[in-house]
Amino acid sequence: MNARVEHTDVGAYALGLLDGDDQRAFEAHLSICRSCVAELSELSGVAGALTGLGPLEDDLPPSRDGEAEVIDLMRRKQRADRRARRGTVLIGLAAAVTLVAGGMTIGTQLGGDAAAPPVAAGHGDHQGPAEEFYADGIPVPGVGAGGVSGGLVLESKAWGTHAALKLAGVKGPLECELVSVSRSGERHVMTGWSVPRSGYGVPGQPEPLYMHGGSSVPLDQIDRFEVVTTDGEKLLTVDV
Structure with a gap:
């Protein structure tokens, strides 16, 4: 097997973009890499949501609905320039899906009822991508x-705003959202x-x-961020 495993392949693996030697090599890599396992858990549900947008074929004409274009562009990019991918590409993809699919969002809505719980990074020497x-x-x-x-920590993107949250002093059981x-x-x-x-x-x-x-909202158009429970309780407010 001559497939080269990269940590950033976790996004492509979650979307089902790896095949053949690449897929087998990455699955073997998952058994020894806690960082990739943690990120794969955080991204759970993304592949299922995107699959629901419908199958794509390479020979389809370029002028199609927005949902198909997003996924097709990702697949073409994966095949054409695998090593140029970055770990944050899934965030950008999710935001793009938000724009073209009418309100889909990362996390709860992308994961649906089967979404896995988030991974709390910071145990030992391991740091997850959010941390x-x-x-x-x-x-x-x-x-x-x-x-x-x-x-x-906030970052402006071409597709909107990327944010990493640190939260402490909270006990469950609760279901929360970053808004x-x-x-x-x-x-x-x-x-x-x-x-x-x-x-x-x-x-x-x-x-x-x-x-x-x-x-999908640009950072300069955001007034604040809130961490709220699904029952409407506000736990944290971050003004910008």
């Missing part, structure tokens, strides 16, 4: 309620997750939660 992004950026602190603390609120008051869910009973960043479970997500 790495947060550690490399300049956090904007948030104002929490009831002992909750955290912040966001962007535009200056006009429009709310967009960026990602969603479940908080187990043990919680994050609390006695007995000191590790905070790291998550990342995307919004």
Whole structure:
């Protein structure tokens, strides 16, 4: 087998873009790489949502509906320039799907009912992609309620806004969402997750939660970000 395994292949694997030796090599790589396993868990549900947009063939004409164009472009890019892919390409893809598929969002809605719980990075020496992004950026602190603390690292993208969240001082069981609120008051869910009973960043479970997500709204049009429960309770507000 001469397939070369790259950590950034996790996005292509989640979308089913790898085949033959590449797929087998990456599956073997997953058995020894905790970072790729963690990211694959965070991206769970993406492939299922995109599959629902319909099959694509290479010989289809270029003028098609928006959903097909997004996936076809990803597949063509994967075959043409595999090594140029970056780990954040899935965030961009998810945001593109948000724009063309009428409101689909990363996390809760992409995962559907079968979405896996998020991975809380920071255990031992391992850092997941969300924690790495947060550690490399300049956090904007948030104002929490009831002992909750955290912040966001923000990044402008051509497709909108990429954000990495750090959250601590929260106990479950809860279901939460990271929401962007535009200056006009429009709310967009960026990602969603479940908080187990043990919680994050609390006695007995000191590790905070790291998550990342995307919004189709440009950063300069966002007024604030909120972490809210599905019951409507506001846990954290980050003004920008």
